[in-house]
Amino acid sequence: MLTRAELNRYNRQMILPELGPEGQEKLKVARVLVIGAGGLGCPVLQYLAAAGAGTIGIVDDDVVELSNLQRQILYNHNDIGQPKAKVASAKLALLNPHVNFTVYYERFTPANAIAICQEYDLIIDCSDNFSTRYLVNDTCVSLGITLIFGSILGFEGQVAVFNHQGGTNYRDLYPAPPAESMTCAAGGVIGILPGIIGLYMANEAVKLICNIGETLSGKLMTIDALNNNVSVFKITSEKQTPTIKSETKAIKEIDQATLAQWLLAHKDEVFLIDVREDYEHEENNLGGVNISLYELNNSLDAIPKNKKIVCYCQTGQRSKMAVQLLEGIYTGQVYSLTGGLV
Structure with a gap:
């Protein structure tokens, strides 16, 4: 049951007919794991906490650095040198005391992946490297957990929902990681882009939890913030029909x-x-x-x-x-x- 304080806090979203009190109740009992508390993780965590996601796990073994502050706006100068997961948890608890936070100040590895993920019903991948992305994906597939994916580089970002109700997963799009990968540290990123992509990821999470709207399951959204190009592509897997169909005709x-x-x-x-x-x-x-x-x-x-x-x-x-x-x-x-x- 929602308390009077919660009813007041979430009033503006509860009056939406698509969400309502029922949707807010679903948010309250939701258990969401966010892997990575950096550029993407900051907006995802802030907006999920504000929306009232009941239990949020935060996995990150990194500390706040000066170069993070251009885009990771959950942190400030006084947080430099402090563990991101712990700082994020403390600040988010001030934002919404009705949310429970579990901090994993450790690296997400094959040794702990199953033990951590099995405690949650939705995983959000905000990591910044290919090895973690594939590990997160494969863990979600093995446990049957829905995964929200996001990535950023330069002015371009991607968002997708994988493994939802047996749908496509990350390996259907990218079967294997490259030998070398470009990261934001090497290729750069405009500071506003993580906010844009992170908000889309948080929005997908709310829709999935409340079972409303149309999600990005089986789709890949790409956003070019430099030229204002937004595209949504359909993804298929081998276990699905091999031909993607548009609204009018099949792909040749x-x-x-x-x-x-x-x-x-x-x-x-x-x-x-x-x-x-x-x-x-x-x-x-x-x-x-x-x-x-x-x-x-x-x-x-x-x-x-x-x-x-x-x-x-x-x-x-x-x-x-x-x-x-x-x-x-x-x-x-x-x-x-x-x-x-x-």
Whole structure:
């Protein structure tokens, strides 16, 4: 039951017909684990605590540094050198004393992943490295827990909901981690972007907990804050139908044998686009130009209008997304390579 103080505190969201007292009750009993209390974790934690998520776990083994303060606005200069998870918990308790916080001032590793995650019914991945992302995903898959994913770099961010009711997971989109990964420390990030992406992640969490609205399950939202481009792509997995369907027609796909025939007989009529990241293209490729899926919208001038366009990636997932994007703005024939390089 909600107390009188809680009824007053959450009044503005409880009067929403989609949420109501029933939704607030669901929030109160929810158990949410946030992995990472950095750029993404700060807004996620602040807004979930303010919304009244009953129990929030915080996993982070890092301490506050001066370079964090440009984007991790839960912290201030006096917090430098202090553990992020402990500082966040203390400040969030002041924001909302009705929320219970559990602090895990430790690194999320294979040794503790199961023990930590099994105590929660929703996991939010706010980590900043590939090894943790894959560990979080695989743990959620093994435990059958829904995962909210977010990532940021430069001016671009991604949000998705994985493993919800048996839906797609992170490996359906990115089967394996790269040998080397670009991080915010190396590639930079605009300070406002974590707030934008983190708020979307918190919003997805509220919708999932309260069972309202349409979520990003089976979808990937990409946001380019520099050019104000927002795209939502559908994701499929091997256990689902292999062809993504748009509102009007199915995505056109060709197999390896057909592509080989086209290149042998009519090479000058085919334009290949590797929509993976540059480090993936450098490791191995089928030729053609390398335009990342997330740069495609800004690189249309580089695509000829009098050729068959064939997009490919590692597994066929991102190439299908590329076709979805191009078919909305490009009048030529656009295809995805079935199954990708694997």
